[in-house]
Amino acid sequence: MSSEPLWSENLRKVYSSKGAPPVDALAGVSMSVHPGERVALLGRNGAGKTTFLRIASTLLRPTSGSIRVFGYDVAEHPERARPYIAVVPQEGKPFFHLAPREMIYTYLRARGLSRETSKTRTEEAIERMGLTEFANRLCITLSGGQRQRTMVATVIATEAPLLFLDEPTIGMDPFARREVWASLRALTAKGSTILLTTHYLDEAEALSHRLYIVERGRVIVSGTSDDLKRSVGGTLKVSLPEGARHVDSFQSFGSTVTDGSSLTIIVAPERLGELMDLTIRRQLTATVGPVTLEEAFLRVVGRKIDED
Numbered sequence: 001m002s003s004e005p006l007w008s009e010n011l012r013k014v015y016s017s018k019g020a021p022p023v024d025a026l027a028g029v030s031m032s033v034h035p036g037e038r039v040a041l042l043g044r045n046g047a048g049k050t051t052f053l054r055i056a057s058t059l060l061r062p063t064s065g066s067i068r069v070f071g072y073d074v075a076e077h078p079e080r081a082r083p084y085i086a087v088v089p090q091e092g093k094p095f096f097h098l099a100p101r102e103m104i105y106t107y108l109r110a111r112g113l114s115r116e117t118s119k120t121r122t123e124e125a126i127e128r129m130g131l132t133e134f135a136n137r138l139c140i141t142l143s144g145g146q147r148q149r150t151m152v153a154t155v156i157a158t159e160a161p162l163l164f165l166d167e168p169t170i171g172m173d174p175f176a177r178r179e180v181w182a183s184l185r186a187l188t189a190k191g192s193t194i195l196l197t198t199h200y201l202d203e204a205e206a207l208s209h210r211l212y213i214v215e216r217g218r219v220i221v222s223g224t225s226d227d228l229k230r231s232v233g234g235t236l237k238v239s240l241p242e243g244a245r246h247v248d249s250f251q252s253f254g255s256t257v258t259d260g261s262s263l264t265i266i267v268a269p270e271r272l273g274e275l276m277d278l279t280i281r282r283q284l285t286a287t288v289g290p291v292t293l294e295e296a297f298l299r300v301v302g303r304k305i306d307e308d
């Protein structure tokens with residue numbers, strides 16, 4: 001209910017600027033995040049994910065609707081909500097004239113943590129997020145991925161009850177991403193709650209208990225990634241690299257998508273034999289694999305997550 005870590009109902013945001021048509025960035029978003037959950041907001045560019053996170057983290061006022069953090073109305077009482085939250089904003093940068101070690105420590109002190117706790121947490125974060133070798137170098141000298149790791153490490157070190165992370169692993173190498181995942185899992189094990197946005201479907205799948213797919217300012221699907229896969233009607237994906245021109249013959253097996261000359265079909269396991277017979281009769285080659293979250297996303301949204 002409304003004392004959940006995060007709860008919103010029919011949240012809307014219209015951006016209006018002079019001389020430009022208004023933008024309906026959020027067209028009524030209702031959602032909730034339960035204690036200790038890691039929830040992912042998934043969606044293509046411009047879907048409204050950052051707008052939602054900025055409103056939830058008190059940086060932007062909604063046009064209408066309700067949103068509460070631990071029961072506090074974010075728009076009415078931002079000062080009450082703020083102590084509970086910590087945010088990695090999209091494209092946020094650490095202070096360039098501080099080194100990661102100073103950045104993390106200063107941030108924790110500014111949030112009111114004691115010298116001792118701040119020092120311990122800073123060293124833990126440096127160690128855990130692999131920042132040791134550049135912890136004393138000014139952030140301005142760091143690579144994009146190193147800066148991003150510093151931002152995420154800083155926010156994770158707060159151990160705030162509710163964390164918002166907007167595309168936290170963008171620009172990171174696969175090892176750093178996995179360190180972030182491990183740190184976020186450790187944090188929820190200690191009792192924090194996490195809402196993140198991501199463009200990476202493998203990240204959403206690996207990390208989130210539940211996900212919300214947002215498209216044009218609306219939640220179009222919510223549930224676990226398994227729920228989502230089941231909702232597209234089959235658990236197997238058959239790819240026919242030269243199948244596009246035969247699409248009509250395969251439509252009765254399940255949902256189909258063509259891409260250039262290739263065709264993919266989502267099919268229930270019990271119809272696979274019949275589908276393979278047809279493939280052979282048409283002298284096509286096929287590969288069969290499990291439906292991925294990426295496939296499910298494509299079916300539900302109608303386009304790939306990274307397609308403009």
Ligand SMILES: Nc1ncnc2c1ncn2[C@@H]1O[C@H](COP(=O)(O)OP(=O)(O)O)[C@@H](O)[C@H]1O
Pocket residue numbers: 015016017023024025043044045046047048049050051052
């Ligand atoms: N300050 C702004 N003024 C006008 N339109 C904006 C502003 N910020 C975002 N938008 C628009 O709102 C929509 C949602 O943007 P955003 O929340 O950043 O999406 P996402 O994070 O999912 O990529 C987009 O159409 C974007 O162009």
Ligand SMILES: [Mg+2]
Pocket residue numbers: 049050051090166
């Ligand atoms: Mg965004």
